[in-house]
Amino acid sequence: MMTKEEIYKRLEDYLINLFEVPAEDIKLDALLFDDLDIDSIDAVDLLVKIQELTGRKISPEAFKSVRTVGDVVDQVYALFPADAPAKVENIE
Numbered sequence: 001m002m003t004k005e006e007i008y009k010r011l012e013d014y015l016i017n018l019f020e021v022p023a024e025d026i027k028l029d030a031l032l033f034d035d036l037d038i039d040s041i042d043a044v045d046l047l048v049k050i051q052e053l054t055g056r057k058i059s060p061e062a063f064k065s066v067r068t069v070g071d072v073v074d075q076v077y078a079l080f081p082a083d084a085p086a087k088v089e090n091i092e
Contacts, residue, residue: 001080007073014049015069028070036069046072054079 002010008028015021021036032038038046043063050072051058056079066072 002077004073004077007076008069010053011069011072011076014046018045018049026069028068028073030069031067032069032072033067050076 012023012026015026015036015038016023019036019038019042021038025036030036032043044060047058047060047063054076058079063072063075066075
């Protein structure tokens with residue numbers, strides 16, 4: 001299982017490398033749309049990366065209430081069963 005810190009770090013890597021978000025803008029309370037300019041197309045791409053990370057199909061409905069980086073971390077953390085090891089993959 002990944003910790004919230006590990007999930008945050010992976011999410012930070014995705015935001016920097018895939019969406020060119022400046023590292024200094026990424027904070028738990030940063031709003032995806034307003035602060036980080038993540039639009040709906042980017043959100044779908046991010047959801048795909050999260051599915052790859054978790055190894056699970058994720059319903060877009062599960063992420064409708066997600067507004068901040070911290071919300072994403074919490075949602076991803078909730079996807080991992082307590083006894084399951086995290087799937088490790090490269091973001092490149």
